[in-house]
Amino acid sequence: MNAPLTPADALRAALSELLDGLPPSQAARAVDRLIANYRGRTPTDAPVLRDRSDVAAYAAYRMPATFEAVRSALAALAAALPADWSPASHTDIGGGTGAATWAVGATWPEPRPVTVLDWAEPALDLGRELAAGLGVLDGASWQRARIGEALEVERTALVTISYVLGELADDDRRSVVESAAQAATDAVVVVEPGTPDGYARIIEARDQLLAAGLRIAAPCPHSAACPIEPGTDWCHFSARVSRSSLHRRVKGGSLPYEDEKFSYVAAVRPDAVPAPSRITRKPQIRKGQVLLDLCTAEDGLRRETVTKRHGPLYKAARDAEWGDPWPPHD
Numbered sequence: 001m002n003a004p005l006t007p008a009d010a011l012r013a014a015l016s017e018l019l020d021g022l023p024p025s026q027a028a029r030a031v032d033r034l035i036a037n038y039r040g041r042t043p044t045d046a047p048v049l050r051d052r053s054d055v056a057a058y059a060a061y062r063m064p065a066t067f068e069a070v071r072s073a074l075a076a077l078a079a080a081l082p083a084d085w086s087p088a089s090h091t092d093i094g095g096g097t098g099a100a101t102w103a104v105g106a107t108w109p110e111p112r113p114v115t116v117l118d119w120a121e122p123a124l125d126l127g128r129e130l131a132a133g134l135g136v137l138d139g140a141s142w143q144r145a146r147i148g149e150a151l152e153v154e155r156t157a158l159v160t161i162s163y164v165l166g167e168l169a170d171d172d173r174r175s176v177v178e179s180a181a182q183a184a185t186d187a188v189v190v191v192e193p194g195t196p197d198g199y200a201r202i203i204e205a206r207d208q209l210l211a212a213g214l215r216i217a218a219p220c221p222h223s224a225a226c227p228i229e230p231g232t233d234w235c236h237f238s239a240r241v242s243r244s245s246l247h248r249r250v251k252g253g254s255l256p257y258e259d260e261k262f263s264y265v266a267a268v269r270p271d272a273v274p275a276p277s278r279i280t281r282k283p284q285i286r287k288g289q290v291l292l293d294l295c296t297a298e299d300g301l302r303r304e305t306v307t308k309r310h311g312p313l314y315k316a317a318r319d320a321e322w323g324d325p326w327p328p329h330d
């Protein structure tokens with residue numbers, strides 16, 4: 001008997017099936033249009049994802065990457081919460097084709113009520129179609145909703161907002177985070193591109209979530225102010241996305257993977273134990289030593305040099321990756 005597909009494989013299979021019917025040149029044209037639409041874009045009154053080929057292009061071009069970024073953020077959230085915690089329900093705002101719902105299903109596989117809110121009907125339709133094969137998303141409700149002051153979000157354990165804030169006008173951006181904070185009984189996870197602007201939006205959301213009474217579970221080791229001096233750097237991480245041959249065809253390039261850079265914040269109401277510190281850059285491995293750039297609970301940003309003299313910690317440092325907690329759990 002074949003082993004059941006992991007959600008990442010199931011997503012890839014669903015995307016591949018979806019694009020089988022779309023000639024590569026048409027898929028490539030839709031991707032070009034999508035990139036042109038997103039480049040230099042300011043928030044508009046109408047959805048960018050207007051029709052089936054727009055959303056098919058989005059799904060093929062971006063969904064594997066946003067899925068992996070959200071999955072990394074959720075892994076950090078899960079590590080900060082008790083091992084038996086899982087969200088009893090989930091609402092994904094600006095959920096589009098549902099990447100974050102797949103990531104939640106991959107992190108906590110038990111079934112739960114899932115609601116996806118988005119103003120682009122074709123994205124919701126495709127999301128529903130892609131999810132048809134994934135048990136954990138059976139019964140998910142794909143609802144048309146416009147982000148703004150009138151947005152109503154019912155109480156739910158977990159709210160995700162991934163790669164959405166950058167598409168919103170200032171007022172809507174603030175109001176959607178406010179709505180998420182009010183609706184979430186347990187956790188809010190916000191993910192943005194790992195750029196200086198994406199990070200700035202994450203810091204704004206982080207401040208709002210703290211003001212609403214939540215605490216930070218990840219990536220920060222504390223709920224105090226971010227130690228990065230504005231304008232000097234930006235906190236971001238990297239998620240490896242393996243590319244199927246179909247993905248390579250649509251996106252071009254020959255590497256079997258790409259690294260998606262993202263910024264995120266996960267804030268919670270229940271007690272969480274954030275990492276004591278987090279590795280904020282790719283560790284530098286030198287002869288006999290590893291240099292770790294850390295964000296720490298007590299001293300803000302600092303560099304730690306781990307040498308052979310540190311024994312088992314040295315081996316752990318050689319295996320450590322950007323974004324991991326430090327020191328590692330056990």
Ligand SMILES: C[S@@+](CC[C@H](N)C(=O)[O-])C[C@H]1O[C@@H](n2cnc3c(N)ncnc32)[C@H](O)[C@@H]1O
Nearest residue numbers: 066094095096099118119120146147162163167
């Ligand atoms: C870049 S996509 C991200 C989709 C998905 N969350 C992901 O991570 O792949 C942005 C999504 O936000 C939705 N969106 C943008 N502005 C919106 C608004 N004012 N109201 C509702 N949805 C909106 C878009 O339709 C789109 O599906």
